[in-house]
Amino acid sequence: MADTSSAPANAGGGRPSVGLFVTCLVDLFRPSVGFAAIKLIEAAGCRVSVPATQTCCGQPAYNSGDRKDARAIAENVIATFEPYDYVVVPSGSCGGMLKTHYADLFTGDEAWSARVAAFSAKTFELISFLVDVRGMTHVDASFAGAVTYHDACSGLRELGVKNQPRRLLKSVEGLKLVELKDADVCCGFGGTFCVKYPDISNAIVERKATAVAESGAGTLLAGDLGCLMNMAGKLQREGKAVHTRHIAEVLAGMTDEPAIGEVER
Amino acid sequence: MVAITSPAFKANAKAALADPQLQKALNHVRAGFIAKRAAAVDALPEFDALRDSARDIKNHTLANLDLYLEAYEEKVTETGGHVHYAETAGEARGLILSICQKAGARTVTKGKSMVAEEIELNEHLEAAGIEAVETDLGEYIIQLRHEPPSHIIAPAVHLTQGQIEADFRRVHTHLDPKRDLSEARELLAEARGILRQRFLEADVGITGANFLIAETGTSVIVTNEGNGDLTQILPRVHIVLASIEKVVPTLEDVSQILRVLARSATGQEMSTYTTFSTGPRRRDDPDGPDEYHVVILDNGRSDMLGSQFQDMLRCIRCAACMNHCPVYQEVGGHAYGWVYPGPMGAVLTPQLIGIDKAGNLPNASTFCGRCEAVCPMRIPLPNMMRHWREREFERHLQPVTYRTGLGVWAFLARRPRLYQFAMGIAMRVLGNLGHRRGRFRALPLAGGWTKYRDLPAPAGKTFQEQWKEKQRALAGRET
Amino acid sequence: MSARDTVLGKIRRSLRVTAEEPGRNATVDARLKRAPKGVIPARGQLDSAGKVGLFTAQAEKAAATVTRVADITAIPLAVAEYLRAHNLPAALRMGEDALLNGLPWQKTQIEVSHGASEGRDAVGLSHATAGVAETGTLMLTSGVDNPTTLNFLPATHIVVVEAGAIAGDFETVWANLRKRYGKGVMPRTVNMISGPSRSGDIEQKLQLGAHGPRDLHVIIVG
Numbered sequence: 001m002a003d004t005s006s007a008p009a010n011a012g013g014g015r016p017s018v019g020l021f022v023t024c025l026v027d028l029f030r031p032s033v034g035f036a037a038i039k040l041i042e043a044a045g046c047r048v049s050v051p052a053t054q055t056c057c058g059q060p061a062y063n064s065g066d067r068k069d070a071r072a073i074a075e076n077v078i079a080t081f082e083p084y085d086y087v088v089v090p091s092g093s094c095g096g097m098l099k100t101h102y103a104d105l106f107t108g109d110e111a112w113s114a115r116v117a118a119f120s121a122k123t124f125e126l127i128s129f130l131v132d133v134r135g136m137t138h139v140d141a142s143f144a145g146a147v148t149y150h151d152a153c154s155g156l157r158e159l160g161v162k163n164q165p166r167r168l169l170k171s172v173e174g175l176k177l178v179e180l181k182d183a184d185v186c187c188g189f190g191g192t193f194c195v196k197y198p199d200i201s202n203a204i205v206e207r208k209a210t211a212v213a214e215s216g217a218g219t220l221l222a223g224d225l226g227c228l229m230n231m232a233g234k235l236q237r238e239g240k241a242v243h244t245r246h247i248a249e250v251l252a253g254m255t256d257e258p259a260i261g262e263v264e265r
Numbered sequence: 266m267v268a269i270t271s272p273a274f275k276a277n278a279k280a281a282l283a284d285p286q287l288q289k290a291l292n293h294v295r296a297g298f299i300a301k302r303a304a305a306v307d308a309l310p311e312f313d314a315l316r317d318s319a320r321d322i323k324n325h326t327l328a329n330l331d332l333y334l335e336a337y338e339e340k341v342t343e344t345g346g347h348v349h350y351a352e353t354a355g356e357a358r359g360l361i362l363s364i365c366q367k368a369g370a371r372t373v374t375k376g377k378s379m380v381a382e383e384i385e386l387n388e389h390l391e392a393a394g395i396e397a398v399e400t401d402l403g404e405y406i407i408q409l410r411h412e413p414p415s416h417i418i419a420p421a422v423h424l425t426q427g428q429i430e431a432d433f434r435r436v437h438t439h440l441d442p443k444r445d446l447s448e449a450r451e452l453l454a455e456a457r458g459i460l461r462q463r464f465l466e467a468d469v470g471i472t473g474a475n476f477l478i479a480e481t482g483t484s485v486i487v488t489n490e491g492n493g494d495l496t497q498i499l500p501r502v503h504i505v506l507a508s509i510e511k512v513v514p515t516l517e518d519v520s521q522i523l524r525v526l527a528r529s530a531t532g533q534e535m536s537t538y539t540t541f542s543t544g545p546r547r548r549d550d551p552d553g554p555d556e557y558h559v560v561i562l563d564n565g566r567s568d569m570l571g572s573q574f575q576d577m578l579r580c581i582r583c584a585a586c587m588n589h590c591p592v593y594q595e596v597g598g599h600a601y602g603w604v605y606p607g608p609m610g611a612v613l614t615p616q617l618i619g620i621d622k623a624g625n626l627p628n629a630s631t632f633c634g635r636c637e638a639v640c641p642m643r644i645p646l647p648n649m650m651r652h653w654r655e656r657e658f659e660r661h662l663q664p665v666t667y668r669t670g671l672g673v674w675a676f677l678a679r680r681p682r683l684y685q686f687a688m689g690i691a692m693r694v695l696g697n698l699g700h701r702r703g704r705f706r707a708l709p710l711a712g713g714w715t716k717y718r719d720l721p722a723p724a725g726k727t728f729q730e731q732w733k734e735k736q737r738a739l740a741g742r743e744t
Numbered sequence: 745m746s747a748r749d750t751v752l753g754k755i756r757r758s759l760r761v762t763a764e765e766p767g768r769n770a771t772v773d774a775r776l777k778r779a780p781k782g783v784i785p786a787r788g789q790l791d792s793a794g795k796v797g798l799f800t801a802q803a804e805k806a807a808a809t810v811t812r813v814a815d816i817t818a819i820p821l822a823v824a825e826y827l828r829a830h831n832l833p834a835a836l837r838m839g840e841d842a843l844l845n846g847l848p849w850q851k852t853q854i855e856v857s858h859g860a861s862e863g864r865d866a867v868g869l870s871h872a873t874a875g876v877a878e879t880g881t882l883m884l885t886s887g888v889d890n891p892t893t894l895n896f897l898p899a900t901h902i903v904v905v906e907a908g909a910i911a912g913d914f915e916t917v918w919a920n921l922r923k924r925y926g927k928g929v930m931p932r933t934v935n936m937i938s939g940p941s942r943s944g945d946i947e948q949k950l951q952l953g954a955h956g957p958r959d960l961h962v963i964i965v966g
Contacts, residue, residue: 190631
């Protein structure tokens with residue numbers, strides 16, 4: 001049986017090999033995002049593999065002060081993805097962890113320093129990979145309707161993901177991009193924050209939901225499933241008629257699946 | 266001023282969210298500070314280069330803080346001033362009271378000083394029979410209410426105009442009750458009149474210092490009102506209360522940092538009054554204090570040097586971080602429970618009062634990073650909040666359920682096959698439960714989420730499961 | 745052990761240094777002596793006319809009013825004009841500043857008094873040491889010539905500044921101050937003033953005249 005999850009790098013005739021870091025939320029809650037990401041990465045001329053030994057990026061442990069577990073998880077991730085030219089992540093939050101924070105877990109460790117540096121250097125958030133690394137300027141997709149976009153914090157501030165999603169969205173046929181008021185303000189998810197401090201998280205996401213509704217767009221997009229689930233959950237609790245999707249779904253033209261938190265009609 | 270309530274942060278926050286007057290007042294924070302700062306930054310192309318320069322100046326100074334403090338002290342003494350060191354808040358209070366008593370002080374005017382709040386100076390003076398009058402308008406207002414400040418540069422930002430009018434009427438009983446105070450300018454005029462009298466009769470004036478300049482032995486204060494100036498030039502004695510990290514080497518260094526201070530704080534290019542004071546009055550000065558004292562306070566800051574928290578000593582108290590913080594914007598400053606709120610408070614408070622009391626503060630953050638993005642001194646605030654969480658983890662200070670839950674997750678994450686097995690089952694169960702509506706209005710163990718939001722249901726099969734099936738199907742077709 | 749020893753000792757322990765390292769001491773001494781300049785905004789790097797223009801625009805943005813006269817003898821009339829226009833009594837207080845005192849005040853009806861203010865003056869008149877164009881800031885120094893209390897107690901503050909004394913940036917005024925007073929020496933007070941007194945403490949509404957002057961009027965001469 002062809003086991004593509006451990007294909008050696010560059011065995012595919014010059015096309016770069018990409019290891020897809022699925023992220024736990026995509027893996028568990030919305031696999032369609034993973035398939036959309038694969039379609040986009042392949043359209044960008046790469047071969048995609050999905051290593052089976054990936055689980056979590058370690059951010060929950062890291063942000064809770066548990067460096068030991070975070071480090072152990074990081075070692076597994078780095079080793080798992082070593083065979084590939086690139087590591088691509090459909091999440092700014094996990095992407096930021098892998099690209100900007102992993103080094104911190106290995107400071108002063110001579111044995112690992114080079115491996116971590118090499119790993120982080122070849123790791124990219126999905127949209128940033130398509131535009132900044134693969135030079136993608138447009139997608140072959142269409143989407144009827146007005147769409148608004150939320151800048152998830154980690155992608156924006158740790159990885160500089162801001163113009164790239166907007167560029168690609170504007171190339172989607174039929175799509176009307178409406179700027180969201182305070183698009184770059186946090187949605188209140190913050191990983192465990194939303195359950196540690198639910199009242200404050202609610203106040204923040206309430207404000208975000210109001211801005212989304214006031215944008216007049218029928219669809220909300222972002223690059224992070226955690227933020228998306230948080231915002232979708234609030235929009236639905238408030239009965240607001242907005243569909244929420246991961247940006248990859250729209251860019252890949254894979255919007256047949258019900259939006260987040262919805263069922264097929 | 267008031268008891269520390271940081272351990273009750275959650276309850277404080279809940280009350281703050283339900284407080285309509287506070288929420289109305291916080292609208293002004295959301296609307297005003299952010300846009301003003303952005304405009305000022307846009308108008309100065311060199312702003313980011315100045316941030317780098319300011320950061321480097323502070324880093325150099327902190328690495329040589331002992332020597333710069335000595336150089337500063339020498340200059341102050343040369344110009345006829347006196348420098349007093351205080352290791353603790355108690356020592357600082359004692360020194361200041363002693364100076365006031367030697368001067369026979371009955372009334373003391375005060376410029377705005379967060380360090381004075383930190384050491385609870387006013388209570389100490391009042392207990393010794395000396396009246397301490399806050400002269401910054403915002404500080405004066407909260408002094409009438411016996412409240413602490415809720416913001417480090419706009420102390421009364423949590424109050425509406427109506428509340429301020431009510432306090433003026435309640436306290437200024439010597440004035441005509443029928444007077445019109447419906448306009449903000451009438452309130453200002455009333456405060457100006459009352460405080461002008463207090464300025465003129467004060468025996469001692471106490472200010473903080475934004476900077477202490479080693480080259481010249483100079484203290485610098487930055488105000489918009491001019492109250493700090495009237496506090497320090499009218500009375501016979503001027504006391505400067507400043508913490509050790511306020512030192513900068515030269516006049517040029519101060520100018521670098523001043524260029525990012527007001528712009529980050531209020532969006533002004535310069536605060537109205539930036540005043541450089543050096544020693545007591547000279548022989549031919551027709552005004553100014555006869556005595557000039559500087560009380561230099563440590564209170565836990567020397568422990569930050571050489572630690573993971575050293576960068577926090579670069580803070581110039583501009584408040585840009587809290588102005589941009591989504592958490593501060595919702596709950597305001599009092600929820601944080603002590604002197605320093607917002608992101609800078611989340612890093613500094615555990616150092617000064619202990620992580621066991623202040624644990625909530627570095628935890629109540631989404632790590633959105635906006636604070637660090639706007640900090641003029643490029644302080645990595647989220648990183649330092651994370652360091653506090655590491656200290657908590659090491660000392661087992663986090664709630665047991667939280668630590669256990671995360672421990673289970675980490676246990677599984679380190680064992681991919683067990684993870685996939687367990688998650689496969691969990692997602693299948695949740696997927697079945699939720700497949701009719703696609704989301705949960707309520708879910709056991711997920712109350713923190715579902716109290717306010719629906720929880721989208723998982724698809725049922727995980728991505729890894731679907732991927733494996735697809736690969737098997739492909740392989741099956743190939744054979 | 746004194747508090748001084750304790751605090752400095754704690755700092756040294758945290759930094760893992762002693763007081764004796766010659767390298768550190770030399771670095772600090774050299775830096776204090778050299779006073780390097782850092783980043784200077786380009787906006788103030790203009791010719792004389794440019795600097796005066798920028799200073800005026802910036803001062804006005806900070807809610808000061810600005811007027812210009814060709815030479816110093818025109819100042820008393822410019823002041824009288826201002827007082828009239830603002831319904832202020834024809835009286836002011838100034839220090840012993842040579843330039844201000846040498847002016848033909850007798851050409852006006854203004855009652856001039858001298859010395860530090862005790863809070864009973866409606867109008868104070870000062871002569872600024874310098875102006876800073878980059879932010880529309882006036883630099884005033886303490887002393888019998890221009891008592892500091894005149895900058896804060898009267899509700900109206902009128903300041904004369906020579907066009908030639910308007911520098912592009914703060915670094916220039918510090919260099920000039922050093923030339924005048926000597927390295928490491930400062931007058932008791934240096935006020936950098938940018939506009940009249942204000943407060944935003946009541947619902948973030950900006951209001952002028954918090955404790956210091958409500959009006960700051962600048963007369964540029966030359």
